[in-house]
Amino acid sequence: MTIQPKNLSDPAVREFVSAVNAHDRDAFLALLTPDATMADDGSDRDLDDWINREIFDSHGHMEVDRESDGGRALVARYSNDTWGEMRTRWRFDVDDSGKIRRFETGQA
Template sequence: MSVDRLSDPAVRAFVAALNAGDRRAFREALTPDATMSDDGSDRDLDQWVEQEVFSSRGHMDVESEKGGGRDLVARYRNDTWGEMRTAWHFVVEDGKIARFETGQA
C-alpha cells in the first residue's frame, strides 16, 4: 500500500518521514511529549528512533490498515535486524502522533 493512500493524515506523515529518513519531518509528526513501546515494553522514544530508524535506515512497507488508518501491518526493515512483519498502533491527538506501539505481527 503506498504511503499516500494511508487514511489518517498523522500516520501518513509519520510513515512518509520515517521512509524518507527525514528527522525533522518525523519529529514534527509527533506531539512534544510523544511516547512509544516496542514488543510491549515502553522505550525512550528518541533513543529508539535513532537506533531503529535513522542510523539503521529503517523503512516501512505497509501491507494493510484498519481502525481508521491508526492500525497498520507492515514489513519493516533496517540494517540491524533485516526485515520482519510488524504491527503498529497509533494514538493521534490534535493531528499528531502522541503514542505509537510496534511489535512483531
C-alpha cells in the same frame, strides 16, 4: 499488496510512514506531541534512543500491507540495517490537533 504511503487513510500516520521512508528526522519529530511516548513489543522505550537506533541510524523502511482502525493500526514489513526485514504491527494514538501522542510497534 503494498499500500503506498500517500494512500494511507490517517494523515498523521501517512506522514509518519513517509518521514520514516525518507529518513527525514525533522519531519518525523514534527509529527509528535512534545510528550510523545512509544513501546516496542509491549515495553515502553526511550523515544529518542529508539528512533535513532531503529529508524534513522539503521535506515528504517516501512512497506504497509494492511491498515485498520481508520488507518491508525498497520501491519507492515519493516526493515533496517540492524535486523533485516520483519513483519510488524503498528498502532497510533493521534490527538485532536493531528499530532501523534503515542505509537506502539512489535512483531506481528
